[in-house]
Amino acid sequence: MVSETAGGAGPLPRAGQAVSTYCLLAWTWIRAAAQYPVSLTLLALGTMVTTGLDIMGIMVLFSRTPRIAGFTASEVLFLYGTSALAFATSDILLGTTERLGEHVREGTLDALLVRPVSPLIQIATEDFSPRRFGRLVPPTLVLALALPRLPIAWTPGRVAMVPVMVVSGVVIFAGLWVLCAALQFVLLNSQGATKAITYGGAFLTQYPMTLFARDFVRGVTFVVPLAFVNWAPALYVLGRPDPLGLPGWTRFASPVVGAALCAVAAVAWRAGLRHYRSTGN
Amino acid sequence: MIEMTDVTKTFVLRRRNGRRLRRERTPVRAVDGVTFTVDRGEFLGYLGPNGAGKSTTIKMLTGILTPTSGRVRVAGLDPSRARTALARRIGVVFGQRTTLWWDLPLKDSLTLVRRLYRVEEHAYRTRLAELTALLELEPFLATPVRQLSLGQRMRGDLAAALLHDPELLVLDEPTIGLDVVSKATVRGFLARLNAERGTTILLTTHDLGDIERLCRRVMIIDHGRPAFDGDLAALRRAAGADRQLVVELAAPIPPIELDGVEVTDTEGPRQTLRLPDGANAASVVAALAARYDVRDIALRETGIEDIVARLYRGDHEISTPVMNPPPDLATR
Numbered sequence: 001m002v003s004e005t006a007g008g009a010g011p012l013p014r015a016g017q018a019v020s021t022y023c024l025l026a027w028t029w030i031r032a033a034a035q036y037p038v039s040l041t042l043l044a045l046g047t048m049v050t051t052g053l054d055i056m057g058i059m060v061l062f063s064r065t066p067r068i069a070g071f072t073a074s075e076v077l078f079l080y081g082t083s084a085l086a087f088a089t090s091d092i093l094l095g096t097t098e099r100l101g102e103h104v105r106e107g108t109l110d111a112l113l114v115r116p117v118s119p120l121i122q123i124a125t126e127d128f129s130p131r132r133f134g135r136l137v138p139p140t141l142v143l144a145l146a147l148p149r150l151p152i153a154w155t156p157g158r159v160a161m162v163p164v165m166v167v168s169g170v171v172i173f174a175g176l177w178v179l180c181a182a183l184q185f186v187l188l189n190s191q192g193a194t195k196a197i198t199y200g201g202a203f204l205t206q207y208p209m210t211l212f213a214r215d216f217v218r219g220v221t222f223v224v225p226l227a228f229v230n231w232a233p234a235l236y237v238l239g240r241p242d243p244l245g246l247p248g249w250t251r252f253a254s255p256v257v258g259a260a261l262c263a264v265a266a267v268a269w270r271a272g273l274r275h276y277r278s279t280g281n
Numbered sequence: 282m283i284e285m286t287d288v289t290k291t292f293v294l295r296r297r298n299g300r301r302l303r304r305e306r307t308p309v310r311a312v313d314g315v316t317f318t319v320d321r322g323e324f325l326g327y328l329g330p331n332g333a334g335k336s337t338t339i340k341m342l343t344g345i346l347t348p349t350s351g352r353v354r355v356a357g358l359d360p361s362r363a364r365t366a367l368a369r370r371i372g373v374v375f376g377q378r379t380t381l382w383w384d385l386p387l388k389d390s391l392t393l394v395r396r397l398y399r400v401e402e403h404a405y406r407t408r409l410a411e412l413t414a415l416l417e418l419e420p421f422l423a424t425p426v427r428q429l430s431l432g433q434r435m436r437g438d439l440a441a442a443l444l445h446d447p448e449l450l451v452l453d454e455p456t457i458g459l460d461v462v463s464k465a466t467v468r469g470f471l472a473r474l475n476a477e478r479g480t481t482i483l484l485t486t487h488d489l490g491d492i493e494r495l496c497r498r499v500m501i502i503d504h505g506r507p508a509f510d511g512d513l514a515a516l517r518r519a520a521g522a523d524r525q526l527v528v529e530l531a532a533p534i535p536p537i538e539l540d541g542v543e544v545t546d547t548e549g550p551r552q553t554l555r556l557p558d559g560a561n562a563a564s565v566v567a568a569l570a571a572r573y574d575v576r577d578i579a580l581r582e583t584g585i586e587d588i589v590a591r592l593y594r595g596d597h598e599i600s601t602p603v604m605n606p607p608p609d610l611a612t613r
Contacts, residue, residue, distance in 0.1 A: 021397070028393050032384035035425060111380045113345045116368035117397055277347045277361065 022121050029128035040131065047134040055138050074149035075238055081143035082162070082230040086169025088135040094174055096126045097181040104185065104276065113277075120178065120269060150238065158237050164255065165233035171258030172229050178265035185272030228257040282449055282481045283319035283342060288312060288351030290337050290505075311337040313505035314351075319483060321448070324475045326496030327485045328589060334505040335485045339453055342483070343373050356448055369398060372442030376454035379438055381426045387437045388422040391444060398445040405444065412440040415470050432463025439470065443480075450474070452484040456491055468494055489589060501592060508592060517588060524562065526554040528569060529577035539568055550576075 033040055071079075100123055103109040112119040152158065228250075235242055236251040290312040312334040319325050329335045340346040342355055344364030353360055358367045374380075381390040395405045413419055416436040421429055429437060435455065442450065455471075456464045472495055474480050484491060492499055492513070499516050501509040509519060528537065529551050536544040537552055541560055546553035556562060562580055569575055 024393070024396055028382060028385065028389070031389070032382060035384050108378060110340065110345050111375060111378055113364065114343050114368055114371075114373040114380070115397060116365045118365075274347070277345065 018118065018121060021117055022125060025117075025121065025125035026128040029125055030130055033127070033129040033131075040129070043129070044131045044134055047131055048137070051135065051138040055142060072151065074146045074151070077142050077146035078150055078238070079230055079234055081139050081146055082166055082234065083169060084139035085136065085143060086166050086229055087173050088139055089166075089170045090173035090177060091135060092132040093170075094124045094177040095132075096128075097123050097177050098184075099123060099126065100181045101184040101187075109276070119273070120181070123181070152237070152239055158239075161233055161237050165230055165237070168233070168254035168258045169229040172254070172261055175258065175261035175265040178269050179261070182265065182268035182272035185276045228254045282321045282323070282356060283317075283483070284352070284354040285318070285338075285342075286316050286352040288315045288338075288341065288348045288353055290334075290341060290346065291349045310505050312341070312348075312502075315502065315505070315507055317500065317507065317510060319481060321481055322475070322479045323498060324471075324482045324496050325484070326492040326499045327483060327502070328489075328492065328499060329485075329502040329508075333502045335502060336453065337505075338502065339451055339483075339485060343367070343371065343451060369445060370447055371449040371451060372445070372447035373451045374435075374438050374442045374453065374455055376435065376452070376457040379426065379434055381434070381437055381441055383427045384425055386423050386425050387418065387429065387440075390426060390437070391441055394441045394444050400445050404446075408444055408446060409440075412443060415473065416440055417466065432459050432466070435459060435463065435467060436470075439467065443474070446478075447480065449481045449483065452482065452486075454486055454488075455484065456486065456488050464488075464490070471495060501589070503592070517582070524556045524560075525581040526556055526562070526565065526569075527579040527581060528552050528554060528573075528575055529579075531574035531576055534573075537569070537573065539565065539572070541565070 097120065100109075103112065103123065109119060112122045115122065147162070232242075232246070232251045233254050242250075289310060292309050292311055293306050315334070315338060327335055327338070337346065341348050341353055342360060344360035344367055347361040355367060356370050358370075360367050381387065382393065385393070391409060394400075395402075400408070413422065416439060418436060418440060421433050421437075424433075426434060426437065439455070450471075452471075456467055459467065468491065471482060471484075475482050475495075482495075484496065486492065496513075498512055499509065500507060501516075509516060511519065525545070526542070531550065533547075533550045536547055537554065539554075542554045542556060542565060544552050545555050554565075556565060566578055569578070
């Protein structure tokens with residue numbers, strides 16, 4: 001009577017379905033947000049002001065100190081821009097997954113689980129507001145300023161690397177969001193720890209890694225592969241030797257790292273959901 | 282429709298043990314060896330005191346929780362493995378919380394549900410018109426869900442759960458907090474849904490009016506174990522629900538003495554007698570009228586509240602612990 005093929009399609013149609021469901025739910029939340037136009041406008045203004053202050057902070061820093069840890073202003077801005085753009089995009093797409101713990105505590109996750117849609121998509125699209133896109137403005141601006149000023153000769157490889165590193169960055173951050181959400185199934189009050197990894201990671205990668213202690217950076221490189229968000233590929237774009245002496249191939253490893261991290265995150269998410277479903281709330 | 286075979290669900294409670302950091306792990310059996318089947322078209326009321334394992338059972342049926350052991354089949358599927366596929370075939374309503382989108386008008390929420398459940402446009406329109414008429418949704422279809430009254434919201438939730446025409450509807454306390462009128466609308470609607478569409482309905486409730494008006498079959502769970510399974514009449518019998526005879530006499534007299542009855546209460550000229558199960562009320566009344574100067578007589582059945590309260594307290598051993606449903610229920 002009812003076909004069972006709905007979830008049994010191949011991986012590609014399933015991914016397509018996930019994307020279209022995501023868009024549908026996001027659009028629904030946008031329309032819901034439009035029910036309060038004044039609050040929407042005020043919040044959008046707020047976002048613009050805070051991100052604007054962020055940029056001014058960086059500008060002030062560079063007007064005082066022309067070089068940070070051996071990097072020129074435009075190089076640092078390039079690092080900041082690529083990381084911030086990747087993070088902002090991932091935040092727009094998956095930022096609300098950090099509320100998972102809340103849903104578990106309040107028991108609202110159950111209502112999400114009885115719908116024929118992944119709870120991850122449902123939580124990620126929750127409260128989706130057009131104002132989220134405001135977060136893209138400052139990093140885009142910074143990149144627009146920094147890219148033409150980089151003291152390098154643009155080869156096709158370097159040009160291609162810029163979008164590749166941003167997309168890989170999005171994928172890596174996306175994996176981190178999901179991983180942290182999965183962690184909340186076990187540690188219900190870990191929102192703080194989660195924030196440290198995601199927002200902290202975004203902050204960390206906005207500055208050249210050489211600012212930080214060597215061992216710390218090594219740890220970051222291998223434990224939470226944040227360095228691959230932009231540091232390793234940026235070294236390639238900027239044509240600089242790696243101050244940490246990592247092998248050359250690491251500069252091109254970002255997409256692989258991203259894919260691997262997402263695979264780990266997917267496994268963790270499933271394990272988390274299974275844990276929830278076997279322990280209850 | 283539903284098959285549960287020896288299903289157990291154990292939760293591990295972690296409790297701080299005094300001042301020590303080590304925490305004690307106590308396994309708690311929320312559901313302890315539950316076996317039952319529900320056939321297509323049944324209307325089953327699922328009762329039990331708070332913490333008896335009702336919600337846990339519901340969560341295992343809908344795939345929210347995975348049973349610790351035992352076998353669960355709903356509509357032929359294993360809920361914990363095929364949760365999403367099952368979600369398309371069953372409807373679930375939680376009385377305590379809405380599954381609608383808070384800020385959207387009800388109509389938009391329903392459209393969204395149509396897309397999520399992939400209901401065909403044509404089928405959707407017919408179904409929506411039907412549900413709108415039956416649940417009287419028309420006046421508030423354009424109102425955002427957050428502005429709806431509890432009764433309206435519940436009707437909206439019911440509509441959302443039924444748009445995809447599920448074979449099974451699971452309701453967790455659907456009439457909680459509703460006023461008399463809304464309750465009547467919801468009950469009337471559920472009765473029709475079950476009778477006309479043949480939708481199997483499983484309902485948990487603390488409102489025994491729901492059970493009395495709707496459910497042909499009642500199941501009671503206590504401490505994770507099934508304590509009763511049968512129809513209302515069987516429940517009354519099993520709990521030893523004696524009838525009472527309230528006799529209004531011409532004048533206050535010493536307690537009535539009559540074979541087989543016992544006076545439980547005397548209040549002036551009014552005496553309350555307990556009729557044991559199976560006693561013939563007519564002959565008792567006739568005997569009373571012959572021997573005493575009776576002004577008025579009323580026969581009272583023990584309310585279902587009293588019966589269930591008695592079962593919950595466990596001060597009454599149930600004579601037939603778990604019965605099979607009468608054949609006329611099973612074959613529906």
